[in-house]
Amino acid sequence: MAKDFTYVQHIVYAFILVAAVSSVLIYDIRTAQQTRSALTQEVSRLQMQIDATKVELQATIDALRQDTSKLQLDIQTKEQQIQSLTGDLADVRQQSEEQVRELQEKVSGLKAEFSDFSGVIEDALPAVVSVQTNLAEGSGFFVDSRGYIVTNYHVIEGATAASIITSDGDAHAVTIIGFERNADIAILKIDETVPFLRFVDSDDVRVGEKVIAVGNPGGLDFTVTQGIVSAVDRLDSKGNEYVQIDVPINPGNSGGPLINSDGRVIGVNTKKVSGFESLGFALEADLVRDIIDGVIEANTE
Numbered sequence: 473m474a475k476d477f478t479y480v481q482h483i484v485y486a487f488i489l490v491a492a493v494s495s496v497l498i499y500d501i502r503t504a505q506q507t508r509s510a511l512t513q514e515v516s517r518l519q520m521q522i523d524a525t526k527v528e529l530q531a532t533i534d535a536l537r538q539d540t541s542k543l544q545l546d547i548q549t550k551e552q553q554i555q556s557l558t559g560d561l562a563d564v565r566q567q568s569e570e571q572v573r574e575l576q577e578k579v580s581g582l583k584a585e586f587s588d589f590s591g592v593i594e595d596a597l598p599a600v601v602s603v604q605t606n607l608a609e610g611s612g613f614f615v616d617s618r619g620y621i622v623t624n625y626h627v628i629e630g631a632t633a634a635s636i637i638t639s640d641g642d643a644h645a646v647t648i649i650g651f652e653r654n655a656d657i658a659i660l661k662i663d664e665t666v667p668f669l670r671f672v673d674s675d676d677v678r679v680g681e682k683v684i685a686v687g688n689p690g691g692l693d694f695t696v697t698q699g700i701v702s703a704v705d706r707l708d709s710k711g712n713e714y715v716q717i718d719v720p721i722n723p724g725n726s727g728g729p730l731i732n733s734d735g736r737v738i739g740v741n742t743k744k745v746s747g748f749e750s751l752g753f754a755l756e757a758d759l760v761r762d763i764i765d766g767v768i769e770a771n772t773e
Contacts, residue, residue: 589684592735593696597639598667602688603646603660603727605631611687611728611741612636612660614668615764621660622764623727624742625651628658636662639694650767654710656742657760658727659767669729672736674758677704677715685719685741685752687728697725701738706753714753715739721752730754 599614603623610627614620621636628634628648637643644662651658684698699719706714717730721744730739739754 589696589698589733592731592733593684593686595735596669596686596729596731597694599669600686600694600728601636601638602694603627603634603636605634607631609688609724610726611724613729614666616668617665619662619664619666620649620764620768621646621662622740622760623658623660624740625653625656625658627727634660636660649771652763655712655755655759655763657740657755657763659764669737671757671761672732672738674756677701677738679703682733683717683719683738684731685721685725685728686731687725687741713756713759714742715756717752717754719752
């Protein structure tokens with residue numbers, strides 16, 4: 473009996489073991505099936521994404537090919553245009569060179585035609601003024617389109633009233649902006665837009681070149697006298713540099729411009745030496761320009 477009980481007990485244990493193993497196997501199989509199903513679904517989803525991406529990439533590639541073809545066509549068109557423009561530029565350059573040569577010939581002809589300064593005088597006179605005060609009279613000229621005028625300081629020194637008269641006969645009240653007593657230069661101003669004269673570089677002034685003095689030696693009668701530069705860089709006791717000229721500097725010429733054949737101011741007519749004929753002096757352009765700039769700057773700060 474004991475043997476039969478033990479045998480039955482073993483059979484029960486075996487059955488329990490088989491049941492347990494079967495349960496584990498069944499669970500593993502179900503888990504594997506679920507995992508396989510999930511993986512299959514993920515693979516399908518990824519495949520769909522890949523297919524969609526391939527479609528998008530193909531569309532992008534097609535668009536890039538079209539853009540590339542269009543770009544190549546544009547490049548060919550631009551190259552043709554550049555070649556055409558190059559030809560046009562060559563034609564324009566040739567025409568410009570011809571026009572420059574013609575202009576140079578005209579300028580040379582004009583210089584020869586107006587070697588007596590008649591053309592220069594016509595251009596310069598609108599910028600020259602007669603300076604009138606209650607004590608004296610003199611000349612001056614516009615140095616800036618804003619209405620700034622340069623003249624000699626001794627023309628307005630001590631005056632209580634001043635005005636200018638332009639070459640067309642119009643009178644204008646003026647404001648005294650400033651002066652440099654040692655250089656005998658004063659700066660005046662009217663509130664109008666005006667024609668003006670430009671200065672040369674004093675280093676370019678040459679002894680022997682022809683010049684004219686434009687001024688107002690007879691009150692309202694604007695006159696011109698012609699001569700040459702006799703010397704440059706003449707210093708006075710105050711260190712001012714002058715251009716020496718043989719142009720007569722008469723009373724009323726003081727403060728007027730000394731002009732070269734290009735219509736540029738090489739100096740401000742300032743003084744002559746008493747007892748000598750044709751010995752006059754004009755304050756050099758560089759010094760006058762520096763004084764003007766300093767006075768204007770000081771009054772615009």
